Amino acid sequence: MKFDTPAGQNPIDQLKVVGKPTDRIDGKYKTTGMAPYAYERHDVATNQAYGYVLGAGIAKGRVRRIDMTAAKRAPGVLGIVTTLDHPRMERGMMNAAFLFGGDEVQHYHQAIAVVVAETFEQARAAAFLVKVDYDSKPGKFDLAAEAKGAKPVPGDSGEGSGGNGEERVGDFEGAFAQAPVQFDETYSTADESHAMMEPHATIAAWDGDKVTLWTSNQMIAWGHGSLAKILGVPKENVRLDSPYVGGGFGGKLFVRADAVLAALAAKAVRRPVKVALTRPLVMNNTTHRPATIQRVRIGATKDGIITAIAHESTSGNLPDGDPETAVSQTKLLYAGANRLTAMKLAHLDLPEGNAMRAPGEAPGLMVLEVAMDEMAEKLGMDPVEFRIRNDTQVDPQDPKRPFSHRDLVGCLRLGAEKFGWSKRNAKPGQVRDGQWLVGIGMAAAFRNNMVMKSGARVRLAADGTVTVETDMTDIGTGSYTIIAQTAAEMMGVSLDKVAVRLGDSSFPVSSGSGGQFGGNSSTAGVYAACVKLREAVAQRLGINSADAVFADGQVRAGNRAAPLGEAARQGEVTAEDTIEFGDISKKQQQSTFGAHFVEVGVDAYTGETRVRRMLAVCAAGRILNPKSARSQVIGGMVMGTGAALMEELAVDTKRGFFANHDLAGYEVPVHADIPHQEVVFLDEVDPMSSPMKAKGVGELGICGVGAAVANAVYNATGIRVRDYPITLDKLLDRMPDAA
């Protein structure tokens, strides 16, 4: 199905099933341990052996020699595959670092061997016996030091943000110089780890020259093609299966060492092999959100009209890596005739930087929305009003191009009202509650809505049940549920009559999960397949499909009515289709919007910041399932709170690695850090997005929330921290005496 004109009335608009806050259909399996994750697929292949991945102990250089004498003799060892056994292997899609093969070490904990044994404990113990000699080379590990040599580069996050190295509209420098009110500050954000619960894990088994990988991956088709390329096997000989993913956040968009090494090891020992990355390897072997240094300049009239805005970001990466696209939102969020955005990239020899939940926007809004707060204060304006005054209904870089639907102002106004914003004391450091300095802050949320081609197959059985098959993944987002809701709505059956099967590369290729494009795109693909199935059903029943009404498990046309399953009495009815988006998303800008409001307490003595209240108001088209959508938004708010207050991969700039590489050292918020969270969705639809009229929410929740936290810290203390996260050591020196 081509989607190139705005959606009209369609069966989804009935909202009998879609739009309801249905419980996740996979929820009961997950909470009772019945949903097997990749490493727990004990039943898929017999005689599974265990692989333990050894990471390089240096950050840059060469592996000179690997002595396996003792390891090979260790109990239970079946084989060892080392990087010296293979020429450097091809990279998969979006891989910047090489995953295996050859003697070059590009970064710390790069995989250099996999030890295979009968048990995990034996494999791990033997891995400690492998002796590696290196030639270590000096590397570049300090972004601040390398930033001066950074070069302007174009870049793409692969998730809907990106652009040229430098983009200009009008004359930024001239307009900024003439602006009556000027603002110019530089900020930094930290390297962050996805820190998903389930580490990267794969079981691989060969059958002749065919290989199956039971893995944990967000993008099955990308992984499928990448593994075929890396392993040098025709695509038809590779199968991926990933029905449950224990979190990905962008860390599992691309094939990583677990999948490659499981396949190589399984071939070497002629047995199925399972490999999970240890937590230190998740942090130093895979990818992370790169740190940034960002400069924002804003020029405005005295009454707060932005006349010039510039946002420049510098990040670092391995050769062939992309920049963090932290300036993307600044192209679209606020009006202003004269504009400059630029990305620079420095060469760093740290592990690979790549997409993490809202790549670009998350660190970009962390900075832009603090800068807006600072500018509002400079103008003597309320921060909410300052944003409203600079709202735009068109793409500021291309004013002929409107937004498909944009109600940022609605989010801001409703949020301000619900949160009690009018009670805020604009003068910082004025509100005290016992030991706590209390402040509130806000920020706009913004994230583009990408649409991706997405396919599905739908099968109708004689008992009236509908089965959906698509290689879409459910990374904890609720894909199973909203896909079931879509099929139930389209076919006029109740949810319990729908089965959803996901994550298998033998199923039709979907959008996959990433860039908050999965929910809208994959359900639109299911919609398309269901439209075909409805036609096929009507044909079998001998009725005109245009007249057919699918409801209550029946198909009705005029005076005729038949149970849906009747159509499959002679055999299953199957339909397959793919939604393909024309240039509709280019003609109009599709984005999602929101407003975050946060109250924090900062301990007047210790500088510890604790969040007390959070509210997000979101405008993201039709909300397919308010319950799972809310879960996505509150999860994003938690993650953004982490970015604002604690999450930082601490770089050892001498040795070139992230030193705090476990979940004791890399702190993410725990339950005690997160208070009541309120989420409100504006009741809206966006007919430009898809037949579902929905947009993404998976990343909107993280966008801007960190800035709202930071602005609240400022309101509480009067201290502006521009180096994130805001840990107490950055406040202490400027805190007044508490006693």
Place this chain on the structure above:
Amino acid sequence: MKSFTYERPNTPAEAAAAVARTPNAKFIAGGTNLLDLMKLQIETPTHLVDVNGLNLDKVEATPEGGLRIGALVRNTDLAADPRVWKDYGVLSRALLAGASGQLRNKATTAGNLLQRTRCPYFYDTAQACNKRQPGSGCSALDGVSRSLAVIGSSETCIATHPGDMAVAMRVLDATVETVDAKGGERRIPIAEFHRLPGDRSEVDTTLKLGELITAVTLPKPVAGTHIYRKVRDRASYAYALVSVAAILGKDGSGHVAFGGVAHKPWRVEAAEADLPHGAKAVTAKAFAGAKPTEDNAYKLKLAERTLAAALNQARA
């Protein structure tokens, strides 16, 4: 994990003898720290002596009016003991500030005293660490050191004792009771139990080979407000950046020990006389000679301000 042998002796003296006579042996109780370290081959004992069955799990009153806490009393049980709750609030609070409910159910009193540092370089076997591998050097000295020691450290080690319970016990003047392989008993004041790294940072305590902790005794309760204030980057389940264990009167007088700042709970009795004069006077003395890194110099100010919070609480 390396292979190891295992035994369950019947008495504390037998346990001590078993460790003393077996090369590379260790006691195991809750195992919440040791087993993790064994999986990472940071600890590589070849023989484990399980002390869980030794009936050292009672909290009893002492003739002196204090408490004798068996070595195997679980952290959860100790924190909830009504006598501890009532008379040694600083200890309950310290215990409950540590770890998680699940870990406290398993972790023991003696094991808590013996937990090893959380220095990131101790945990990464590709890095130099004198504590893990004597003579290999210390990557932390010019590495990531935000969480590490500011005082009492040496040229070879800037690790901290990571615990909370020991800091409370230090301010309570606890005594560690032990038995050795020959059945000999010893009472070690808590002040002398943990050591500073010096040039032997691999040695955390003054326990001798095979010496087994049987109990920790607390003297008579000390009146005053019992405070344990743990400062950390998140609200729960994190090690202290700085902690303050204090027993303070309304006038501010009393006792204070600091956690998260040194290789042992840090208490300078001579500084305590200044408590009524405010936090600054106390920390100036208690942290005289501190040698922080650039990354952790904030801990000095934090210690002062955290003590100020405790004093404020006591005066309220």
